[in-house]
Amino acid sequence: MTCAPDATLLARLARLLGPKGFTVDPQALAPWLTDWRGRATGAAAALLSPASTEEVAAIVRLAAAHRVALVPQGGNSSMVAGATPPPDGVALLLSLRRMNAIRSVSADDNVAVAEAGVVLADLHAAAAGIGRRFPLSLAAKGSATIGGLVSTNAGGTQVLRFGTMRSLVLGIEAVLPSGDVFDGLSALRKDNRGYDLRQLLVGAEGTLGIVTAASLRLYPAVGARAVAWVGLATPSDALTLLRRLEATTGEAVESFEILPAEGLALVLRHIPGTRAPLAGDHLWHVLIEATAPAGAADPALALTDALGAAAGDGLIEDAVIAANETQAEALWRLRESMSEAERIDGMAAKHDVSVTVSQMPRFLEEGKAAVEARFPGTRVLAFGHLGDGNVHFNVRAPAGADDRAWFAAEGKAVSSFVHDDVTARGGSLSAEHGIGQFKLADFARTAAPARLAALRAIKGALDPLGIMNPGKLVPPVAPGEASQ
Ligand code: MLT
Ligand code: ZN
Numbered sequence: 276m277t278c279a280p281d282a283t284l285l286a287r288l289a290r291l292l293g294p295k296g297f298t299v300d301p302q303a304l305a306p307w308l309t310d311w312r313g314r315a316t317g318a319a320a321a322l323l324s325p326a327s328t329e330e331v332a333a334i335v336r337l338a339a340a341h342r343v344a345l346v347p348q349g350g351n352s353s354m355v356a357g358a359t360p361p362p363d364g365v366a367l368l369l370s371l372r373r374m375n376a377i378r379s380v381s382a383d384d385n386v387a388v389a390e391a392g393v394v395l396a397d398l399h400a401a402a403a404g405i406g407r408r409f410p411l412s413l414a415a416k417g418s419a420t421i422g423g424l425v426s427t428n429a430g431g432t433q434v435l436r437f438g439t440m441r442s443l444v445l446g447i448e449a450v451l452p453s454g455d456v457f458d459g460l461s462a463l464r465k466d467n468r469g470y471d472l473r474q475l476l477v478g479a480e481g482t483l484g485i486v487t488a489a490s491l492r493l494y495p496a497v498g499a500r501a502v503a504w505v506g507l508a509t510p511s512d513a514l515t516l517l518r519r520l521e522a523t524t525g526e527a528v529e530s531f532e533i534l535p536a537e538g539l540a541l542v543l544r545h546i547p548g549t550r551a552p553l554a555g556d557h558l559w560h561v562l563i564e565a566t567a568p569a570g571a572a573d574p575a576l577a578l579t580d581a582l583g584a585a586a587g588d589g590l591i592e593d594a595v596i597a598a599n600e601t602q603a604e605a606l607w608r609l610r611e612s613m614s615e616a617e618r619i620d621g622m623a624a625k626h627d628v629s630v631t632v633s634q635m636p637r638f639l640e641e642g643k644a645a646v647e648a649r650f651p652g653t654r655v656l657a658f659g660h661l662g663d664g665n666v667h668f669n670v671r672a673p674a675g676a677d678d679r680a681w682f683a684a685e686g687k688a689v690s691s692f693v694h695d696d697v698t699a700r701g702g703s704l705s706a707e708h709g710i711g712q713f714k715l716a717d718f719a720r721t722a723a724p725a726r727l728a729a730l731r732a733i734k735g736a737l738d739p740l741g742i743m744n745p746g747k748l749v750p751p752v753a754p755g756e757a758s759q
Contacts, residue, residue, distance in 0.1 A: 277344040277742055279365040280320045284341045287321060288367075291333055296324045296373065296513060307351055307368055308360065309404045311415075311617065312625070315356035315712055318364030319346065324373045328448060328487040332705050334369065335485065335742075336454030344745045345369045347393060347481040349420030349658070354627065355711025357427060357480050359561065361746050371422045374487060384443060385493040386462045391422025391486050398491070407493035408531070410437040414611040420452065420485045428478030430486040430707030432564075432610070436529035437494070437663040440477060446490030447473045452483070462490040475733070481744035483737045486530030501578045503601035506557030506593040510636035512746060513561050516585055517662050524577045530564035531662040532610050538658045542609050545616040547608055553593045559662070562610045613658055621678035623656070624670040624689040628697045629706035630666040639666065642696055646670055650689055665706035668693060696723055710748045719750030 280288075289297045296400035298304070299321045309316045323345075340343050344366040348358040359656065360366045377398065378388040382405045395409075395416040402409045413419065413431035423429075426448065430439045430742055445462035456678050459473050473553050499585045507513055513533055519578035520528045536558050543549050551561075555600055565574035581593045617623055630638050645656040652673025659666040670689050672681035694704040694717040719727065729752060734741075734749045 276342075277365065277740070277745060278342045280341060282344045284343060285321060287337055288321065288334065291324060291337070292325060292330060296326060298322050304368065307348060307370065310356040310359045311352050312354065312356075315344075315359045316359035316465045316745045317366075317501065319360045319364050319366055319368040319659040320364060322368045322370060323454050326373045327524050328374075328450065329363040331369070331374075331450045331485050331487050332372075332384050332454050334367075334503040335450045335452065337548060338367065338742050339712050339740060341497060342740055342742065343367060344742050345485070345572060346487050346744055347371060347422065347423050347426070347636040349423030349426075350394065350415065350418035351420045352415040353425065353427065353711055354625070354708040355705075356731055357709050357711030357747050358423065359712065359742075365735050366376050366745065369584040370483065371420065371485070371487070374422075375420075378488065379515060380405050380407070380493070382407060382493075384462060387491050387493055388446075388460060388462075388488060389421045389427075389491060390488045391420060393421045395419050396420070402493050406496050408496050409443070410494050411443055414614055421489055421491070424490050425477055425486050426479060426481050428707070430663065430665065431659065432530045432532055432660065434660060434665075435531055435705075436526060441474065443492045444473060444489050445492050447476050447486060448488040449476050449484040449525070450488045452740065452743050456487075457484070459488050459540065460488060462492075480711065482734060482748050483743060485743075488681060495568045497566045498571060499575070500564055500566040500603065501573070501575035502597040502606050503563045503578055503582060503759075504552040504592050504609075505561045505563065505582065505598075506553045506555065507561065507591045508557070510559060510639045512590050513559060513661055514632070514636050516561070516590055519585065519590075520565075522577070522579050523581045524565055524574065527565040527574045527577060528563060528568060528662075529566055530562065532562045532657045532659060533666070534560045534562070534610065534613065534654060535615070536560070537654065537656050538613055538616075539609065541616040541620055541656070542612045544622050544647065545619040546612040549605075549612065552595055552606055555590050555593055562606055564607075564730055614667075617656070617671075617735065621672065622682040622686075623672070623678075624682065624686045624693075626668040626670075626690060626693045626697075626704070627665070628637055628702055629663070629665040629702055630697060630702035632662065634700055634702075635664050635666065638697075638702075641691070642668060645696060646689065647694060650685060652676070653685075653689070660706075663706070664702075665750055682701060691720075692715055694747075712746055715747070715750055719753065722750075
């Protein structure tokens with residue numbers, strides 16, 4: 276059980292952090308109390324903005340001594356309200372945004388060491404500065420921070436080739452709930468000293484400690500890229516196309532993102548300056564990016580050949596390959612604006628689900644039909660990372676309905692229905708966004724007891740006072756449920 280911070284603790288924190296690092300000003304706090312989707316608003320007694328790992332450690336020691344909860348936050352772009360404080364107002368909001376130094380970039384090691392508050396786009400630029408790339412990217416790259424990306428095991432649009440954050444984090448520095456600093460930054464390629472604390476912290480959503488910096492794997496810079504937009508009839512054709520492209524272009528394909536016609540229509544309606552990439556209508560669309568390092572053959576040649584053959588076989592209906600970077604960016608903008616277009620369009624029940632890749636085409640069709648039959652009038656819009664077996668399976672209110680009222684009345688039932696379907700297929704209700712607050716109840720309901728018991732045991736061992744990001748990821752033991 277945590278406590279509200281008293282005046283003594285707040286005074287100590289104010290002294291420790293100075294005016295740049297401590298505020299109780301409601302106006303300064305306000306933007307950080309509501310999640311990006313505007314669905315959860317919390318309260319916090321103060322906003323703490325430490326400038327160093329030592330300051331974070333001092334904060335955690337004080338919070339532990341006073342049993343006060345801390346809610347770590349980076350760019351506040353969580354999709355599941357993972358960085359939004361609880362509404363009781365007794366937690367302290369701990370922003371890592373001032374810790375935004377890139378401590379080093381090494382071309383020899385292929386490693387960058389970035390503090391938690393570094394914005395993803397800035398890391399991209401730093402890597403480019405030494406002829407390297409950090410290959411994780413997503414729509415929120417201008418605001419998402421390294422600490423949040425690590426803590427949510429972020430995915431994005433290049434997972435197909437480079438994996439999620441888990442495979443890109445070589446080392447971590449974190450302040451543990453005791454206030455001890457875990458210095459695991461040395462980016463050793465081989466290190467078998469038992470349990471992997473680094474991987475435990477990746478995806479922990481700040482419930483096991485505060486990530487303050489990470490050593491991140493870099494790759495050679497892209498020499499050339501080819502970006503294509505394809506119109507086709509079914510998700511099954513899309514998967515066949517992906518497997519063919521892999522067979523003919525090797526590892527060149529690094530993004531393969533699927534959108535239904537309604538998704539593209541929403542982007543064209545709401546995002547200024549966008550235009551349809553193909554002349555005709557198609558039920559499904561795929562954005563493909565293939566890359567090659569400097570000196571290798573232009574990936575556009577292989578992609579053109581492969582798409583030409585696919586069109587000849589009737590596998591795809593139409594395709595265009597960007598002729599230059601401006602066109603490539605315009606195609607990416609269509610894909611990366613999907614979430615923003617949905618947000619503008621209105622409240623939807625959003626899901627971030629995965630099944631095995633081979634099951635995905637069937638799930639897209641059967642899952643949509645099942646939801647629309649059970650909740651008449653609703654409109655499923657599923658898009659995303661087909662090659663990872665992960666889509667954002669969003670359910671919109673019936674046309675003409677008051678979306679907020681519909682969401683309040685039906686949102687939970689719709690989500691439970693979708694999560695049950697995915698669980699029955701052996702899938703996950705959280706592919707890349709995490710559990711946060713929004714999925715906690717369904718996670719508790721659908722997770723195997725062994726998973727929940729292990730999760731709670733780890734949480735209890737590392738954070739016995741429960742001060743780290745309470746109310747996220749780890750479901751509380753329900754009344755009547757045997758505690759383990
Ligand atoms: C995406 O793939 O665009 C993101 O994960 C965002 C979303 O789910 O809306
Ligand atoms: Zn995504």
